[in-house]
Amino acid sequence: MGQGEQGSGVAPSPPLRMGTVAKAWRAVLVVALTLLFCAGSVVGDDHWWPFSPWRMFSTSQAATGSVWSTGIEVRTADAPDEWVHASLTPENVGVNRAEVEGRIPQIEADPARLGTLARSHARLRPDAPAWVGLRVVRHKIVVVDRVPTGEVETDVLAEWSQP
Amino acid sequence: MSIGSRLAGWLFEPVPLARVAVLRVLVFAFVIVDVLLLHTSGWYHGHADPVWYEPLVMGEVLHLPPASVLLVEVLKWGCVVAAALALSGRAPRLLGWTVAVCWVWYQYVAFSYGKVDHDRADFVVALALLPTVGLAHLSDRRRSEAAGFALRAVQLAAIATYFLSAWAKIRFGGFEWVNSATMVRAVVRRGTPWAEWLLDVPWTLHSFQWVLMAAELTAPVIFLLSERWRRRAVGAWFVFHAMTYAAITIAFWPHLVMMLAFLPLEEYADRLRARTRSFVQRRVRSGAAPPGASTPASRPGAGVG
Structure with missing residues (x-):
């Protein structure tokens, strides 16, 4: 079906045409983009962006199991003995939750990496109390037959303290 | 007529230049709002330690560096200034492609720290191809093949987003995706107060997954619909995205702008102009004009030329 002008009531003037070369390179471009987007979807991964697969919400979550949610807890210079929840957002630490969730193996292998989050926080929030400790926690929210039971298990995955 | 020439006729079907001009205004205005308000994670990566940098293929090919405060500031304000200038309609290729480079690089900075947002690839097509039309005035109703192609x-990129995201669900989630608890997971992790009741009525989210998969797989049908039904289909997608935003505060903003390419934007712009004009005229007639303002009838020389 057409995408042209509808119902203007005015006799249309002749359309502005393009030459063969102008049409040819545009057609080739469309074919190339189609191939790149399709290849990204068939064999590519996120690193192919902008030709990566459109995989928002594409993974299957078991109807009975646990939903994982990762967060951080910190000890501040004001209360160094107490762990408190902190936002794992770009505004607070420069990176977001998914970016940390994707690096759990590296963080577990080298917890000192968490110190960079404390330093980014100090730069982004210079007026907030400094962080002297930071740990990554994973909350497992139990789901049975697609319904959360209210049960939550929490694991500490990695911990860093200011030397 | 051969299939090839019918396909070419469809790909290059002339549309009014004004439609591209209106879409460009919306695209460039969106870019400004996007980098300043909507998608700011790239800016914060300027403050993240380079240890978190994970180059994408684009970055490896082009040797793009990790983010720095200077880089993100240049890209952010480069987007804003170039898009603001591009709104004028002047130098459409130079300014349009400057916006494209700045915006794509800014997105690269956002996505090269371990998390790619999957809703922003199609907008790259809009930024790259809308400048190819050249000059297009908001009131230019001449139909153009270059405008039709852009x-x-x-449209193709926007619809590919739906179809290929259904494919991704099958590829990564398997056919059992429709019976999984993926939407429960989304609502548990980031559900709004308006969506929490859905967790108590699990069939709602379960059936929604079937509807979503069916809608995404059949999205290309939009190209076969009549004008009236095509507008309705676009409206239905907007309703879907509004519901998604209300439930889990996720909106595919650039993609929503892309979907506007299906609509007769120049007609909407005309109606908006007519309504604005009649509103102003009513205000003038009712004596609400600001002090010192003159009406066209009382101004010397009004209506001449």
């Missing part, structure tokens, strides 16, 4: 490419 809009068709934007």
